[in-house]
Amino acid sequence: MRIIHRLDEMTETARGWAAVGTVGFVPTMGFLHEGHMSLVEAARRECEISAASIFVNPLQFATGAEFAAYPRDTVRDLQLLDSAGVDVVFLPDKEEMFPANFSAYVIPSGPVAERLEAAAAPQYMRGVATVLVKLFQLVRPDIAYFGQKDAQQVALVRQIVRDLNMDIRVHVLPTLRERDGLALSNHNRVLSPVERQTAPAIYQALLAGKTLIDKGEMRAARIEQAMRRHLAHAPEINVDYIDICHPATFRPLKRAAPGTLLVIAARIGSARLVDNIVWTEDDNWVL
Numbered sequence: 001m002r003i004i005h006r007l008d009e010m011t012e013t014a015r016g017w018a019a020v021g022t023v024g025f026v027p028t029m030g031f032l033h034e035g036h037m038s039l040v041e042a043a044r045r046e047c048e049i050s051a052a053s054i055f056v057n058p059l060q061f062a063t064g065a066e067f068a069a070y071p072r073d074t075v076r077d078l079q080l081l082d083s084a085g086v087d088v089v090f091l092p093d094k095e096e097m098f099p100a101n102f103s104a105y106v107i108p109s110g111p112v113a114e115r116l117e118a119a120a121a122p123q124y125m126r127g128v129a130t131v132l133v134k135l136f137q138l139v140r141p142d143i144a145y146f147g148q149k150d151a152q153q154v155a156l157v158r159q160i161v162r163d164l165n166m167d168i169r170v171h172v173l174p175t176l177r178e179r180d181g182l183a184l185s186n187h188n189r190v191l192s193p194v195e196r197q198t199a200p201a202i203y204q205a206l207l208a209g210k211t212l213i214d215k216g217e218m219r220a221a222r223i224e225q226a227m228r229r230h231l232a233h234a235p236e237i238n239v240d241y242i243d244i245c246h247p248a249t250f251r252p253l254k255r256a257a258p259g260t261l262l263v264i265a266a267r268i269g270s271a272r273l274v275d276n277i278v279w280t281e282d283d284n285w286v287l
């Protein structure tokens, strides 16, 4: 496994890949868990060359303190990636990625860049969009892998790739969950034992929404109400938002139909958890 820090070395390496075969790329912020590793394994399986990046993106945090508090364990991450058989790990320097004179931000617009996660943190979408465009330019992947867990990021990436004519396929893998349904996330580690016990209620609320749809209730307001009622049983959970929207555009929907995302963001103690399920256009559920 080759570890690359410098941007010019990454560019040079990616240039050499063009003749070798397809390149699969998994961008991450590190502190890897099985959810991240499922993306890495897909890249390994489906591509001749696999690359992962570890970069805690300073642009997407509201404050320097939040950026500093993000968990890091590069030694362990590199062990995991090495055992998974990744070809290249890109670990760029913050100063080289975003020098003091950096100014060419990518500023997306529309519901996907303005609602829900974006409304909670205005810098977030611009930060994600900018860093991903830079990483794509440096690594030049044929396929980029993302987790459905971050549904709004998935919609944003698809939008960027389409709007900027990037020659990249986006592969999205289902959310990996604990046995009790809680989505794997770096935020779970700050949950107290009691909070950890309560946390699966978020996924159960999403499933309560699905149950209602399965019974034929298509009115979004009713479905949202059912999900909210479910979470009301857990007083430790403070809901940021519950939303029913289109998974690609993030436009709110009045009625559910194939092509509907149910999404919840909630705070439990000091953790902020986000989860979703999707009723796909081809009438399947991604749970």
Ligand code: AMP
Pocket (backbone or CB within 6 Å): 027, 028, 029, 030, 034, 035, 036, 038, 039, 145, 146, 147, 148, 149, 150, 173, 174, 175, 176, 177, 183, 184, 185
């Ligand atoms: P992050 O390091 O949090 O930016 O995540 C890197 C990638 O891993 C993103 O595409 C996430 O959507 C994905 N990811 C995070 N958690 C999970 C999970 N529980 N299951 C599947 N993918 C995940």
